């Protein structure tokens with residue numbers, strides 16, 4: 001049976017679904033970047049809130065700004081916004097449910113008008129974002145807005161045909177200001193430290209160039225709460241689609257799978273009201289920074305440590321890495337010796353149990369989170385997840401060897417495109433060509449890879465790091481056995 005509103009009554013005989021009347025819901029949140037993560041996280045919290053109480057003004061409209069969003073648009077349109085969330089527990093238990101909080105979906109890349117209208121609609125109170133770490137258009141080493149991006153250049157001279165999130169936000173906020181409407185909140189849900197502050201700074205850099213008066217209005221009226229979001233959401237596979245067909249007879253073209261763990265910590269600063277998400281477990285705080293730093297530097301960095309080293313060793317999934325004792329010990333040593341010492345205390349959280357819980361989550365054998373998902377867009381992730389820790393440890397005189405091996409492995413990975421077993425590695429990174437070019441020079445110029453300043457800043461000039469890096473990377477090229485190097489450090 002095809003998943004859609006018409007069949008929902010029958011489908012909910014076999015699977016739980018919305019208990020609320022979807023027809024009563026209005027769109028109050030517009031979300032840009034409807035990937036698996038949004039559907040396993042904010043859309044689920046919203047759905048749970050609707051089930052629990054009357055929150056009918058808080059339905060979601062999904063937005064895609066890239067041509068690649070066509071598929072999710074078509075699927076959700078065809079399914080009236082409905083989809084299945086499949087939660088996979090470590091003991092093999094699987095819980096599936098139909099989520100109903102996404103009411104509409106618009107594509108902005110060739111027809112921006114309706115997207116701007118929707119964002120500027122008086123009922124829209126929040127515009128939330130999961131546009132990935134790479135989507136914020138800033139130079140990772142200087143932190144500055146990249147005005148050279150051709151899409152940004154286009155928007156600055158054609159503000160009515162925006163392309164990036166900045167062009168859309170500016171056009172919609174301008175419309176609201178001109179119409180005397182209150183501003184919406186811009187809520188970033190990406191894995192970036194101080195994600196709200198950073199979004200604010202980037203948006204203001206863009207708007208100041210375009211319309212300084214509007215920039216002032218945004219400065220005074222728009223709130224950008226920082227948020228920490230967490231739930232491991234692997235890429236959906238054909239097996240997940242088949243599972244729903246075989247078990248429940250449901251045709252869902254794009255379900256989402258995830259782990260049971262979920263967390264959302266949000267700063268309680270909103271321009272124009274917010275859903276009562278605290279009723280469904282969201283934690284509102286005045287300062288999210290310690291939580292986000294802990295999560296990025298342990299969970300996301302831990303993922304990258306396993307992902308990069310796993311990829312070149314030949315492990316295919318994160319749980320396969322966690323079945324390898326050397327990987328488990330290495331991960332813990334990285335977390336204990338390099339990531340933890342530079343973290344601030346996080347109220348109410350025992351760091352040791354947090355790290356234990358990460359090990360359990362990573363080891364979940366049913367999630368089968370591929371190392372290729374973790375390694376994808378490493379050029380946007382590693383500066384925030386791992387290189388920042390390395391830099392702080394260099395200042396503090398702390399340990400750097402565990403992170404350095406990951407950087408050296410990343411160089412080898414970018415250069416060779418095959419693992420130590422000789423099998424090809426799937427590399428997905430917008431910077432792949434540049435990374436590969438730099439990595440290929442390693443043999444003749446050992447520092448070439450870390451001389452890429454947009455990623456590493458001036459790390460290549462740090463003697464302590466440069467020396468260790470060169471020794472480490474040369475060893476990988478020589479032995480082609482990074483696992484042995486991992487072992488020697490334990």
Ligand code: CS2
Pocket residue numbers: 191229230231232233299300301303304373374375381
């Ligand atoms: C992962 C994240 O992209 C990555 O490298 O670390 O997607 C991670 O699974 C989520 O942030 C978990 O909350």
